[in-house]
Amino acid sequence: MDLGTAAVVAAIVLAASMVSVEVALSVAVVEIVLGVVAGNALDLGRPDWLAFLATLGSVVLTFQAGAEIDAAAMRRSLVPSVTIGLASFAAPFAGALLACRYLADWTWRAAEIGGVALSTTSLAVVFAVIVEMGLSETAIGQLLLSATFVTDLATVAALSLLFITPSWRLVPFVLVSVVLIVAMPRVDEWFFARYGNRVIEPEIKWVLAALLLLMWLGDRAHSHAVLPAFVLGLAMAGTFQAHREVAQRFRTLAFAGLTPFFFINSGMKVSLPLVWSNLGLLVLLLAVKLACKSAAVYPLARCWAAPHTMFATLLMSTGLTFGTISATYGYTSGIVTRAQFSVLICVVVVSAVLPTAIAQRLFVPHTEEARRRAEQLDDEDEVARHRPRPSGPPSAPAPGEQALTRPT
Numbered sequence: 001m002d003l004g005t006a007a008v009v010a011a012i013v014l015a016a017s018m019v020s021v022e023v024a025l026s027v028a029v030v031e032i033v034l035g036v037v038a039g040n041a042l043d044l045g046r047p048d049w050l051a052f053l054a055t056l057g058s059v060v061l062t063f064q065a066g067a068e069i070d071a072a073a074m075r076r077s078l079v080p081s082v083t084i085g086l087a088s089f090a091a092p093f094a095g096a097l098l099a100c101r102y103l104a105d106w107t108w109r110a111a112e113i114g115g116v117a118l119s120t121t122s123l124a125v126v127f128a129v130i131v132e133m134g135l136s137e138t139a140i141g142q143l144l145l146s147a148t149f150v151t152d153l154a155t156v157a158a159l160s161l162l163f164i165t166p167s168w169r170l171v172p173f174v175l176v177s178v179v180l181i182v183a184m185p186r187v188d189e190w191f192f193a194r195y196g197n198r199v200i201e202p203e204i205k206w207v208l209a210a211l212l213l214l215m216w217l218g219d220r221a222h223s224h225a226v227l228p229a230f231v232l233g234l235a236m237a238g239t240f241q242a243h244r245e246v247a248q249r250f251r252t253l254a255f256a257g258l259t260p261f262f263f264i265n266s267g268m269k270v271s272l273p274l275v276w277s278n279l280g281l282l283v284l285l286l287a288v289k290l291a292c293k294s295a296a297v298y299p300l301a302r303c304w305a306a307p308h309t310m311f312a313t314l315l316m317s318t319g320l321t322f323g324t325i326s327a328t329y330g331y332t333s334g335i336v337t338r339a340q341f342s343v344l345i346c347v348v349v350v351s352a353v354l355p356t357a358i359a360q361r362l363f364v365p366h367t368e369e370a371r372r373r374a375e376q377l378d379d380e381d382e383v384a385r386h387r388p389r390p391s392g393p394p395s396a397p398a399p400g401e402q403a404l405t406r407p408t
Contacts, residue, residue: 005044012038013260025360027255028128028263029353032320035267036349050265057254057262058124058321059211059229064254065127065145066233067240067247073142074234080304081143084297085121085150088316091296092289093119093158099288104281110340113330116159117344118289118351121151122320123230124262125352129315129360131251140308140365144315149230155322156227163329164222173214173221177228180210181235188239196246203246204253207236224325266324270349274342285347290355293317314359323348 012034019034020027038044074081097115100106106114126148135141195202210232214225240247275282297316298309305312324345331341 002045002047005047005050008038008042008044009050009261009264012264016260016264026125026129026132026356028125028259029356031260031263032267032349032353035264036270036272037267038264039268039270040272044268046265046268050261053258053261054265055215055262056212057258057260059215059225060208060254061124061127061259061262062226062321063207063211063229063233064251065123066149066230066235067237067250068127068131068136069145069149069234069237070137070142070241071234071237073139074146077139077143077146077304080300081146082150084143084147084300084304084312084316086154087296087300088121088147088151088293089119089154089158092292093155095288095292096285099285103284106336106340110330110336112162113326113335114285114340114344116155116162117323117326117330117348118285118319119151119158120155120319120322120326120348121148121293121316122318122323122352123148123152123226124259124321125318125356126315128255128259129356131255133360133364135365138365140305140312143305144312147316149234151316152230152322153227155326156224159322159326159329160223163333163335167221169217169221170223173217173223176217177214177231180214181228181232184210184232185235185239188236192239192243192246196243201249203243204250207250226321226325263320266320266345266352267349269324270346271338271342274339275346278339278343282343282346282350285343286350289319289347289351290317308363308365311359311363311365314355314363317355318352319348320352323351 013031016027016030016034019025020030023030093115096118097111100111100114101108104111104114123145126144130136130141130144136145191206192203195206211225211229214228214232218225218228240250293316294313298313301309301312301316327336327341327344327348330336330344331338336344
């Protein structure tokens with residue numbers, strides 16, 4: 001293991017957190033940008049340990065996204081979620097496919113990879129933004145997570161139907177996925193009661209063991225564990241809601257320990273020299289993706305996501321995890337060239353950064369919960385300003401009296 005590379009990556013992780021706080025942008029966006037800079041300015045290579053942590057981070061983050069979804073809220077928003085999600089997939093898939101084939105003169109197989117890679121909405125980015133902005137328990141947050149899941153489910157289905165050749169190794173992957181999704185929620189209460197509430201955190205190790213098993217079987221089947229990980233998280237959402245401390249500790253593990261490697265590694269895959277020589281194609285494909293996403297999602301968001309229409313449209317226009325997976329599959333299978341791969345990855349990364357930055361800068365949702373909390377804090381400050389100050393030393397409050405202070 002290259003300790004020098006590890007030290008540099010750790011410094012990037014810390015710097016990304018600091019920059020995120022200073023500029024009020026999602027840390028995922030900053031980590032991607034710094035990853036691009038590091039991958040092209042520094043000779044870090046791509047060590048195996050970083051690739052492994054990045055893959056594990058994407059799976060853990062996707063599981064966490066599923067665990068954050070309120071199943072009851074998802075059922076209530078089933079029609080808008082499915083409608084927005086399918087439209088978010090179909091329009092950019094068709095637009096990018098035709099643009100790659102007839103405007104960029106790619107082969108049909110390469111154009112299909114382009115269509116699949118640019119059809120996605122990044123569950124990782126959407127989930128990170130939703131959590132960081134405190135929207136995970138709001139209606140708009142639940143709708144966006146559900147719609148993103150539908151989009152990515154359609155993307156995985158398209159990639160499987162178009163390119164993946166079934167083999168016997170796919171059978172154990174599917175069977176084990178189904179067993180874990182069905183069985184784990186049914187034995188969680190017993191497991192948590194028997195082994196939980198200990199400093200060694202058996203509950204978290206229980207989940208990580210299941211996710212690593214899915215990753216291993218998915219790799220053997222030339223598939224990916226992201227989709228079953230999301231469904232497993234969705235199945236265990238009730239358990240995590242009943243054990244909020246465990247959910248909070250798992251969230252800390254995801255955002256502090258694993259997901260930074262995923263976002264930084266994604267940025268490091270971009271080759272700027274190849275992108276620069278194909279800059280016109282990059283702009284074309286980025287415009288096609290954003291235009292098709294917006295044209296498909298905006299009218300539907302006006303119906304179901306108002307007054308957060310633009311925020312929803314922009315977040316549904318992001319792409320990262322499944323876009324990267326699709327482009328990587330095309331490159332390793334010899335379907336797309338290295339230049340095509342670099343352009344697709346760059347479009348995917350830019351589509352993760354640009355819409356997210358605009359959404360967080362210009363279209364921040366002001367939910368009713370946030371408004372009430374702000375008014376409460378303002379009222380507390382007003383009372384504190386007009387309270388007479390005692391002339392003597394401070395004394396303990398009288399029985400039943402509570403000091404009005406801003407919580408830290």
